Structure formats: C-alpha cells, structure tokens
Amino acid sequence: MENTTRLLERQQALLAGRHALIVDADDAALAHLPAARITLHGELASLPLDQAQVLPDVPADTDLLIIILPKSRERLDLLLAALAGSITRPTECWLVGPGKGGIRGALKQFAALCGEPESLDSARHCKLFRGTLSPHPPVTLDQFERRWHCDGLTLCSLPGVFSHGRLDDGTALLLDTLADITLHGPVLDIGCGAGILTAQLARRGLEVSAVDVSTSAVAATERSLAANDLTARVYHSDLYSGLPGGAGAPRFRTVISNPPFHDGLAHHTGITQRLISEAPRHLQRGGSLWLVANQGLPYGDWLAQHFAQVTVAQENRRFRVWHARLQN
Known part of the structure; x- marks a missing residue:
C-alpha cells in the first residue's frame, strides 16, 4: 500500500x-x-x-x-x-x-x-x-498538447507522458541504431510514450502494434500517428497483458522498447525484468528484442537467461542498446 x-x-x-x-x-x-x-x-x-x-x-x-x-x-x-x-x-x-x-x-x-x-x-x-x-x-x-518535429515527423505529447515535448537521449540512440538495420514485422513497441518509435516503424512500412501503461501515452501516440497519416494498433496495456488474443501463438517478429528506469525518485527495474522474461512467449522463432537502457544496469544477464544470442549493438557514455535473439 x-x-x-x-x-x-x-x-x-x-x-x-x-x-x-x-x-x-x-x-x-x-x-x-x-x-x-x-x-x-x-x-x-x-x-x-x-x-x-x-x-x-x-x-x-x-x-x-x-x-x-x-x-x-x-x-x-x-x-x-x-x-x-x-x-x-x-x-x-x-x-x-x-x-x-x-x-x-x-x-x-x-x-x-x-x-x-x-x-x-x-x-x-x-x-x-x-x-x-x-x-x-x-x-x-488540445490546449495542453505539445508538438515538436523529429526526422520529418510531427510528434504530439501530453502532460505526464515520458520525455514530454522532446526526444530523450536513450530513444535517440535506439533510433540511430535501428536506422540502418532491416527489421522484420510484425513489430511491438512497448512503452510507446509519444509514439516516436511507433511512427518511425510505421513509416518504414512495418506492421506495428504499440502498448503503454499510461492512457496519456496511448492518446499521444494516436495523435502522433494521425498527424503523420500513419497507421498502427495502439493498446492501453501493462506490458503484454492487454494485447488481444490472450496466450495464443506468438505474433511478433520484433519487440522494441525504451523501458522505464525511474519510478518517481527510486530506481525501478522490475518492469524490465518482466518485459524480458515474458518476451519469448510473444516472439516468433528467431525473433528479436531491441532494448535501450542506462549503462550499469544488469540487463545483459537477464537477457542471456531467456535468449540464445545477446549482443550490445551500440553504446555511449550513458546508454547501451541491447539486441537479443531467439533461436530459429
């Protein structure tokens, strides 16, 4: 309590x-x-x-x-x-x-x-x-919406959404990493926020689903998609729990996320542990998880427990982009 x-x-x-x-x-x-x-x-x-x-x-x-x-x-x-x-x-x-x-x-x-x-x-x-x-x-x-532009996209954010009104540095590194990589859909964006990843993936012609635990983030992502005439499915969901279809056959080829790290004043990594451990049940064989996180967090060890291949795709002084892949 x-x-x-x-x-x-x-x-x-x-x-x-x-x-x-x-x-x-x-x-x-x-x-x-x-x-x-x-x-x-x-x-x-x-x-x-x-x-x-x-x-x-x-x-x-x-x-x-x-x-x-x-x-x-x-x-x-x-x-x-x-x-x-x-x-x-x-x-x-x-x-x-x-x-x-x-x-x-x-x-x-x-x-x-x-x-x-x-x-x-x-x-x-x-x-x-x-x-x-x-x-x-x-x-x-509309009176409280904040808009900004990134790589030719118009992004719409609402108060309370992560990195309200700007592109955060972790997501920027993840976008840079994925820019020259061929991704396969269907794709799931977990923690979609204002929808920058969702919009970028949809613009690449991928079939995209997006989830966020926050109703404001869901609304912001839907606004960002509409502002750019893009289409994706957006769900109000605690990680995978709100996705349609229940525990049916794995439906995604790729999962991408900039998961939350701070919960108020405290570090909070339990959500990411769940994101990683439950991902294989929602990924097709050979599917991939792309994850950006602060340096120093033990995500590499957690990923290795659930994925066949784990690599660091890119990093800087503050962030690290992990790529984890299931066996074919």
Missing part, C-alpha cells in the same frame, strides 16, 4: 458519508477508503480503475475530489483545469503526495484554483492539503 493511501486512511471522520472521486489513482487500495462511495480515475493499465482515461469525469453527486499528486507539474495543471471545467458548483478538493515528491511546490498551482490550502494531515513522509475548487470553463486536451 502506498504511503499516500495510508495517510488518506487516517481521515475516516472526514471521509464518512462522502462521495469521492480520486484522480490519478496509483494504488488499488484506494478503492477501500472509508467513504460512502469511491470512484477511481487513473492512467495505469495495471490498476482496476472505474475511469481509465486521460481526463476524469466527475459524477454528478460527487462532494469530494482527491488528487494524488502526479509526478508532472503540467499534468497537475491539466487535472485541476479539467476538474474545474467539469463541476457546476464549488467542491471540496484535497491534494495528497509525498513530502519529497514536490507537493510543497505544487501548492501554488493548487491555490490558483482552490484558494489558500489548509494543511489537514502529515504522516509517513506525506502531506495532505484541502481547498475548494471553483467551476471554470471546460478545457480540451
């Missing part, structure tokens, strides 16, 4: 009888908070959400909004604006997050729409603040 959830659990008296919408939920345990009704909105395909979508919908009888502090300041602005544009009367609003996760800095944004915040509680290195959100005109995602 997340520490922010434990802090909210302490608010039993304040939650009693309330109809709460929890925005940007990051913990399944939030559904069991002691309120009359809890509606969970969020981005993550790994959670059982009532609303798995970029922007929250506020149920008509909601009398409490609870925002779990997002990692992105721009996403907090988007969420506050979207909530303010969805209500018709002033509504109590809480903001909860880790003390070292930037919640103090986020209070200025919170105050702009919710008034001077009141400190409700502090425990487990987390803080909880309360304000009153006032109604504002509705907003659209």
Whole structure:
C-alpha cells in the first residue's frame, strides 16, 4: 500500500458519508477508503480503475475530489483545469503526495484554483492539503498538447507522458541504431510514450502494434500517428497483458522498447525484468528484442537467461542498446 493511501486512511471522520472521486489513482487500495462511495480515475493499465482515461469525469453527486499528486507539474495543471471545467458548483478538493515528491511546490498551482490550502494531515513522509475548487470553463486536451518535429515527423505529447515535448537521449540512440538495420514485422513497441518509435516503424512500412501503461501515452501516440497519416494498433496495456488474443501463438517478429528506469525518485527495474522474461512467449522463432537502457544496469544477464544470442549493438557514455535473439 502506498504511503499516500495510508495517510488518506487516517481521515475516516472526514471521509464518512462522502462521495469521492480520486484522480490519478496509483494504488488499488484506494478503492477501500472509508467513504460512502469511491470512484477511481487513473492512467495505469495495471490498476482496476472505474475511469481509465486521460481526463476524469466527475459524477454528478460527487462532494469530494482527491488528487494524488502526479509526478508532472503540467499534468497537475491539466487535472485541476479539467476538474474545474467539469463541476457546476464549488467542491471540496484535497491534494495528497509525498513530502519529497514536490507537493510543497505544487501548492501554488493548487491555490490558483482552490484558494489558500489548509494543511489537514502529515504522516509517513506525506502531506495532505484541502481547498475548494471553483467551476471554470471546460478545457480540451488540445490546449495542453505539445508538438515538436523529429526526422520529418510531427510528434504530439501530453502532460505526464515520458520525455514530454522532446526526444530523450536513450530513444535517440535506439533510433540511430535501428536506422540502418532491416527489421522484420510484425513489430511491438512497448512503452510507446509519444509514439516516436511507433511512427518511425510505421513509416518504414512495418506492421506495428504499440502498448503503454499510461492512457496519456496511448492518446499521444494516436495523435502522433494521425498527424503523420500513419497507421498502427495502439493498446492501453501493462506490458503484454492487454494485447488481444490472450496466450495464443506468438505474433511478433520484433519487440522494441525504451523501458522505464525511474519510478518517481527510486530506481525501478522490475518492469524490465518482466518485459524480458515474458518476451519469448510473444516472439516468433528467431525473433528479436531491441532494448535501450542506462549503462550499469544488469540487463545483459537477464537477457542471456531467456535468449540464445545477446549482443550490445551500440553504446555511449550513458546508454547501451541491447539486441537479443531467439533461436530459429
């Protein structure tokens, strides 16, 4: 259970009888908070959400909004604006997050729409603040979209998407590595983000599927594809779990990924371990996995446990591109 959830659990008296919408939920345990009704909105395909979508919908009888502090300041602005544009009367609003996760800095944004915040509680290195959100005109995602150009492609990103509004250095190295390599489809792009890899692969005429655990990333990739008149299948999925067809015959010839390494302030490699260990079940015989990662991570050892051939295709001082291949 997340520490922010434990802090909210302490608010039993304040939650009693309330109809709460929890925005940007990051913990399944939030559904069991002691309120009359809890509606969970969020981005993550790994959670059982009532609303798995970029922007929250506020149920008509909601009398409490609870925002779990997002990692992105721009996403907090988007969420506050979207909530303010969805209500018709002033509504109590809480903001909860880790003390070292930037919640103090986020209070200025919170105050702009919710008034001077009141400190409700502090425990487990987390803080909880309360304000009153006032109604504002509705907003659209177009108002928060950021566009940029890369190698003749137009890329579209949304707040909260990895490397929002720019090409990150790891993906740049992976793109450079793949530029002169003949790839075989079907191809799966895991962690598609704003869709730069998906769009590049689709432009090469490959049959491409893309997945991301974040609804914002799925929406951004779909926008990037549309902006370039390209086609790919994009799924909201926790790694392979959301792909259609279940555990049928392996469908991909190539899997490509720039997997997440940082989870907030902590290193997080468990997702990549799963990505590597489960990949052979989704690859055809002789299929390949291309992976870019920070230098110093033990991905070579993990790849060797599941693939017949493992090589370093390219590297620099910060990143390494791994190529792992199954037996024919």
